[in-house]
Amino acid sequence: MVGVEAKSDAVRAVVRHAARQAELHGSPLHLLHVLDGPGGASDENSGGTPEKTQGAAVVEPLAAWVHSEFPNVVVTAQTAAGRVAEQLLARSAEAATLVLGHRGTGGFARLPLGSVSWQVATHAECPVVIVRPGEAAENPKARVVVGVDINDVSAEAVDAAFAEAALRGARLEVVHANFHLSEMPVGAGMVAPDFKALDEAALRILDAEAAQRAGRYPGVDVHTRVERVRPSTILTEASRGASLLVVGSHGRTGLRRLMLGSVSAEALHTAACPVMVVPTLDDH
Structure with missing residues (x-):
């Protein structure tokens, strides 16, 4: 519709x-x-x-x-x-x-x-x-991008991204931004966390999500990527030249969603391609 x-x-x-x-x-x-x-x-x-x-x-x-x-x-x-x-x-x-x-x-x-x-x-x-105005993809086979929060993976959003990539014959890029202000050391004697280990752990989660769907979508070329930037930054960058950006709505509580997750909301403002917002089963 x-x-x-x-x-x-x-x-x-x-x-x-x-x-x-x-x-x-x-x-x-x-x-x-x-x-x-x-x-x-x-x-x-x-x-x-x-x-x-x-x-x-x-x-x-x-x-x-x-x-x-x-x-x-x-x-x-x-x-x-x-x-x-x-x-x-x-x-x-x-x-x-x-x-x-x-x-x-x-x-x-x-x-x-x-x-x-x-x-x-x-x-x-x-x-x-x-x-977004003037940004409807002219090439439906261009990349499909899905943003994943490894702490609250929206299986519905990832499923939708795989399905859209398969239908388009497009590459699927699964991205995560692994940056949190709470991880930064503050004060004398504070030691920074092992960022490399954190990034590798996040990448393993993305790869596991892709592997779970490999049997259903054997023809989809999947690329996983973790960057140490703000989530909205990686989504905006990845959306350039893409045919579709997929994000989850979040709101996994017993209450009706009152607002989109902040990252998904910001993607609606900044993405360079159409954005698909996918509700989760727990949202309703």
Whole structure:
């Protein structure tokens, strides 16, 4: 499913990425345009209202364009009335993937707190791909990158990254940033930890995660990498020239997620490619 908004320069790039995603997975594509308001009726029940006409003017040309550019993808389109985030979240339980622009459902330079994309990426029941303006990958076979927190590995995110790399015929880069301020020595006589040993231990964890999936994805060329930098730094650097960056949502508590993990959230601001945020089973 892809959320689309009216009069957005970025909307076609967002829809194009969603269509490519659907084509890779052999799935139908559903275009959803939400008329922001207190109501909740879909266009199927709104008769010939001006709202329905307005919504059709948004989704029908896009659906026709997808049908022309991606003839193998089955396309449906719908207009719904209601709060945008609520409508998208309600439908996320039935979607394999939800694709949105960087802000709202189109795209702007930055993603402020409280935006539709932020709310949906935080609370959706399915993986959410955020397409930054002008940064939809033109080469779907480019690298796929997944960021891994070795202290709280999101198996769902790693699984999703392997699946996306396999479908694209792309190399998979599994990365971890092994830098913590608490590791730095402070004061006279303090001794720095064995950074090399820490890096090697982290790399063994990444290699073990890759080995667990080698049988399911034998054709995926996997590269693991550990750098002693901030996590957001390695994700931003690795995302350059990639077709997709995959991160986990975290929030492994008994409560509904209130926010994305700080690293995943920063990746939405700084990544140079579309970002897939994958919820964990413990999040719901």
